[in-house]
Amino acid sequence: MHESIKEQYHVVIGLEIHIQLLTDSKMFSSDRAEYGALPNTNLSPITLACPGALPRVNKKAFDYAIKLGLACGATITDLNFFARKSYFYPDLPKGFQITQDTTPICQGGFVTIYSNEGVAKQIPLIRMHLEEDTGKSLHGMVEDITLLDYNRAGTPLVELVTEPALTTGEEAYQFLAEIRKLVRYLDICDGNMEEASLRCDANISVARKGAQRLGTRVEVKNMNSMRNVQLAIAYEIDRQIDLLEAGEVVIAETRNFQATSGETVSLRAKETASEYRYFPEPDIPPIWVSQEWIEGIRKTMPLLPRAYFKKFTEVYGLSDYTASVLTENKAFAMWFDELCQHTTHYIAAANWLLGPVKGYLNELSLSLEDFPLTTDCFVALITLVESGTVSFSIAASQIFPLLLQKLDTTPMALAKKLDLIQDSDEGKLKTLVAEVLAAYPDKVAAYKNGKSGLLAMFMGEIMKKSQGKANAPLARKLLEEALA
């Protein structure tokens, strides 16, 4: 579609995000809420709503929802009611879902997203409420038959609903990235979209610029990665603008994203609130969230990604880019912060973490918890390089891999044993420089005639001659002096 047509439209996007909480038991029963158990084994009469079964509320799920609310600056609701939302679908064993209707646990608040250029935008939230998950329909395992696994039914969810304040697929992507990072920092959800523990529906509408009202919204479901959310939104924006350009109307409906074709297809007409026949859940008393409860949770709040980012850039002097990569993962952020209590070589420490350490962990699919080096040993390694004793490339390629084998030794002992200590003897280095320059008189002449790129070639020769052990910054200084 031509950009000039797109520019005549105003796009509005609101997200509904389902966050599966990492509690041991379900929202309204003591059934296990684990992932991957044998189908239909984590089921009690409560999950199945057998006559007479009584639900009771999982306090931990409230703790987690409050944590997320506090992290987003939302207002926590004190008096909480649950409601029944009725609909018929095979994966819903009760024929209704227990959810919060009029009293969501969190109201308002916002999440700040960042563009690739680092520009911040606040996305206001409407609400977050607690509810239970449905079971799972398994298609295609047996021909022509749908199998049902009710294990997931009753698993606690927080549904987070944003204001229609996003305007592009990229912004939706950034929003999901922030939410995923946040729930992982808070340890309330594993944030895994591929396994559906984090799910996102997108509401999209377009209207001609200057129109008095927002356009008709279409809800898109079934996007199991952040990338797919972005693609689905981009497709839907174009589809809706095409319709309006052709003089047709957008129908309020729910559409399914198909990853194979990258298209959205109509699933059903959008249901309205009255069709759900909400009414108060009679078996659960109101839940009172006291100020003490909230304050108790506030005390357990970890430092959030943005707080680390601020500390890393302002206190440790990291670049925005390095700080944002480091804060992507809580374990990395925490360990870096810990390292900085033991060394002042902050930038070197960050480069070690994001270079050799990350490379090693990725290669073996390990997490930072599995990293074998102690803080002391790692700091000693950083210091070995920063003091000019060993070059970074030798430390990274020869000493680091040996340390990873958990040898009972220190970086310095290894450097000595393997004869890797850098040569910082000025006299020796001067001789080396003189030898290299004497071997290439024509190159020296060319350099003096302006071919300054030859400096790298001389340095290469010096390093080669010293078997990589010359103190490079010092050798470079001496080389420049010799050429001057």
Ligand code: ADP
């Ligand atoms: P429902 O359950 O019917 O989907 P919700 O209240 O859970 O309703 O969610 C509505 C979502 O739709 C919110 O994210 C909101 O921001 C978004 N929304 C509302 N109006 C529009 C619109 N005109 N265009 C795009 N999104 C909209």
Ligand code: MG
């Ligand atoms: Mg909804």
